[in-house]
Amino acid sequence: MKKDSKIYIAGHRGMVGAAILRKLKEEGYTNFVLRTSTDLDLRNQNDVDSFFKLERPDYVFLAAAKVGGIHANNTFRADFLYDNLMIQNNVIHSSYTHKVKKLLFLGSSCIYPKLAPQPLKEDYLLTGKLEYTNEPYAIAKIAGIKLCENYNKQYGCNFISVMPTNLYGPNDNYDLQNSHVLPALLRKFHEAKEKNLPFVEVWGTGTPKREFLHVDDLADACYFLMQNYDGTEFLNIGTGIDLSIKELVALIQKIVGYTGEVTWNTDQPDGTPRKLMDVQKLSNLGWKYSISLEEGIHKVYTQKFLS
Numbered sequence: 469m470k471k472d473s474k475i476y477i478a479g480h481r482g483m484v485g486a487a488i489l490r491k492l493k494e495e496g497y498t499n500f501v502l503r504t505s506t507d508l509d510l511r512n513q514n515d516v517d518s519f520f521k522l523e524r525p526d527y528v529f530l531a532a533a534k535v536g537g538i539h540a541n542n543t544f545r546a547d548f549l550y551d552n553l554m555i556q557n558n559v560i561h562s563s564y565t566h567k568v569k570k571l572l573f574l575g576s577s578c579i580y581p582k583l584a585p586q587p588l589k590e591d592y593l594l595t596g597k598l599e600y601t602n603e604p605y606a607i608a609k610i611a612g613i614k615l616c617e618n619y620n621k622q623y624g625c626n627f628i629s630v631m632p633t634n635l636y637g638p639n640d641n642y643d644l645q646n647s648h649v650l651p652a653l654l655r656k657f658h659e660a661k662e663k664n665l666p667f668v669e670v671w672g673t674g675t676p677k678r679e680f681l682h683v684d685d686l687a688d689a690c691y692f693l694m695q696n697y698d699g700t701e702f703l704n705i706g707t708g709i710d711l712s713i714k715e716l717v718a719l720i721q722k723i724v725g726y727t728g729e730v731t732w733n734t735d736q737p738d739g740t741p742r743k744l745m746d747v748q749k750l751s752n753l754g755w756k757y758s759i760s761l762e763e764g765i766h767k768v769y770t771q772k773f774l775s
């Protein structure tokens with residue numbers, strides 16, 4: 469990407485899109501095309517094509533999607549499948565039609581089979597049954613990978629796909645029903661401390677393990693790959709380190725300084741037992757994360773709740 473290249477960040481107000489925008493501005497890029505979902509509903513094929521015809525971006529970061537935690541995925545199953553298929557199909561097809569030089573598509577670690585060997589290698593895709601709670605979202609993401617892969621094969625496009633692990637950071641979603649676990653726990657423990665509540669309710673059994681990457685590291689990886697990777701294979705992005713939800717609870721409780729009790733609501737699903745990313749391929753290309761989980765949670769907690 470040249471400094472004057474025209475760059476479209478789909479979903480620039482979201483946690484990932486905003487981090488990518490911050491990173492590109494830090495690197496000196498200035499020529500951005502940005503639209504909110506009110507300006508441009510990416511589910512609408514004609515509107516998307518008219519937008520690409522008008523703006524003709526050189527590069528696209530596809531960070532727009534319907535996103536949520538385990539409860540949201542398991543509740544709005546049709547919306548997670550329909551919205552994400554429509555957004556992906558429209559942006560990827562119009563990027564081909566209007567000759568975008570390169571597109572980066574954001575998938576997710578949920579694409580892998582529920583009980584795949586750990587750590588998850590890219591080759592494990594489509595080798596087993598998916599986790600029920602986020603199957604619609606996972607199928608949409610897998611379709612996005614395959615769309616990029618086959619537009620590259622048939623039409624000679626340069627569309628790369630990346631599979632990030634669970635993310636956290638500025639601009640995250642803190643809604644207690646629809647968010648992911650890390651922001652939900654930060655809010656629950658902070659509010660319990662402020663209100664001196666006797667206990668905090670956490671979902672599931674606490675036994676599942678999760679990996680977490682700060683979104684600024686993800687943005688750095690996306691920039692690195694947009695600049696240096698023209699391969700045909702999709703790539704995992706993560707830290708290669710995971711911990712149990714129980715351990716995450718203890719870490720967040722310590723950082724927040726909450727001394728009350730924790731109760732476990734096992735009516736809520738655990739989801740995938742583990743989804744640790746094998747990040748060897750990305751590491752071989754020369755990229756590694758830099759923000760540790762404890763440091764990252766401290767930063768996010770201070771920014772969100774203490775400033």
Ligand SMILES: NC(=O)C1=CN([C@@H]2O[C@H](COP(=O)(O)OP(=O)(O)OC[C@H]3O[C@@H](n4cnc5c(N)ncnc54)[C@H](OP(=O)(O)O)[C@@H]3O)[C@@H](O)[C@H]2O)C=CC1
Nearest residue numbers: 479481482483484504505509510532533535574576634635
């Ligand atoms: N958060 C995580 O833990 C992970 C996220 N990812 C992936 O990263 C990407 C971004 O996720 P994240 O930043 O967390 O999500 P957010 O929910 O923070 O942001 C999603 C963005 O998508 C936009 N959007 C949603 N629907 C539409 C639509 N119909 N038309 C136009 N824009 C739309 C929203 O725009 P607006 O604000 O204008 O309404 C919003 O800015 C997604 O592809 C997600 O699958 C992958 C792994 C983990």
Ligand SMILES: C[C@H]1O[C@H](OP(=O)(O)OP(=O)(O)OC[C@H]2O[C@@H](n3cnc4c(=O)[nH]c(N)nc43)[C@H](O)[C@@H]2O)[C@@H](O)[C@@H](O)C1=O
Nearest residue numbers: 536537538576578602647648649652670671672737738739
């Ligand atoms: C990024 C990833 O994110 C989702 O998958 P997930 O990682 O399972 O989602 P999650 O972060 O919501 O939960 C992780 C674990 O945490 C436990 N948990 C405890 N207490 C709370 C709690 O208060 N909120 C939430 N959300 N979870 C809680 C919860 O029971 C589960 O065991 C999908 O979108 C998937 O498609 C995807 O891509």
